[in-house]
Amino acid sequence: MSFNDVPAEAYDRFMGRYSTLLAPLFLDFAGLDFADLDLAAASGEGMRVLDVGCGTGALTAELATRFGQESITAVDPSPPFIQAVRERYPQVDAREASAEELPFPAGYFDAAVAQLVVHFLADPVAGLRELQRVTRGGGTIAACVWDFAGENSPLSVFWRAARELDPQVRDESLLPGAREGHLEELFVSAGLQDVVEGALEISRGHSGFDEWWAPYAGGVGPAGVYLAGLDPDRRSELRERCRAELPSGPFVLSARAWAARGRVEVA
Structure with a gap:
């Protein structure tokens, strides 16, 4: 799935409203505060974290808060997304690159994290192996x-x-x-050690149906592309079917993400 033609603001309205809530839960699950930070400090070098498929910077922002912008490298194949990250977080090393071909030497990072990315990879196991390649042993x-x-x-x-x-x-x-369970399977297949899977739950309030629906018209992701491909009558019918599923006034939407973490094998 390509996001090369998606404006950063459209992505923020569509998925950013949820991914910003997910980011702190995801990093808590990853456990970077308690493991890699201590190891990096002990080595006398700064923490180096790679944000893979950074999008417009939802996870980048949380990483920068915890570790400082200068500790973060963010990559994404979408030029508009990378431009947005550069403008919002000028001390982050933001580069255009895909998860499958990372322009970094082996063992360069202490950790690599990928929020809402793996499902878009053509070969997720190969992508996870590339993340391992650029992460040090034990990371x-x-x-x-x-x-x-x-x-x-x-x-x-x-x-x-x-x-x-x-x-x-x-x-x-x-x-x-x-x-459920598939991320864990992918991590194990990629050769990661001590793999653990968990569930992350978020809730986000909406002022009403129109506020929830409007970002779908931005053509973002598979849902936006599907909607854009419908003729006007079918598009209206889909909108009304969605309206029938949701309350008429303000409502709270809850969602779950599956998460997995593992360690790079120490050579």
Whole structure:
């Protein structure tokens, strides 16, 4: 899935409203504060953390708060996203790069984290191995993906309505890591050690249906692309099916992400 033509502001409105809430929970799960930070301090070198598939910087912001901007390298293949990160966090080393081909030497980072990225990789195991390559022995690798298969993601209402409209629609439930246990399987297949999986729960309030629905028109991600491909009548029908699933006034939307962490083997 390419985000090269997606404006940063459109992504922020669509997914950033949820990923910013997920970021601190994800880093708490990764445990970087308690493990890698101590090891980096003991070595006399600064902490080096790689934010893979950084998007517009939801996780970058949380990493910078915990470790300082100068400790963070952020990569994403989308030029608009990287430009946004450079403007928002000028001391972060932000580069255009994909998870599968990282422009860094072996063992360069103390940790590598990937929030809402693995499910978009053509070969997630190869991507996780590349994260390992650039992370030192004993360092942490962590990733998370929304629970699309369990229909407990921020987009579940949309995809349920889309399936009612078109039972053949290709939603995000079959993507890598989107079901319980699959991220753990991918981590183990990639050769990571001491792998642990967990669930992260977020809740986000919405002022009403129109505020929730409007960002879908931005064409962001598989859901936005699907919506943009519908003719106006089908688009309206999908919108009304979604409206029927949600309260008429303000509401709170809860969602779950599956997360996994592991250690790079010490040579």
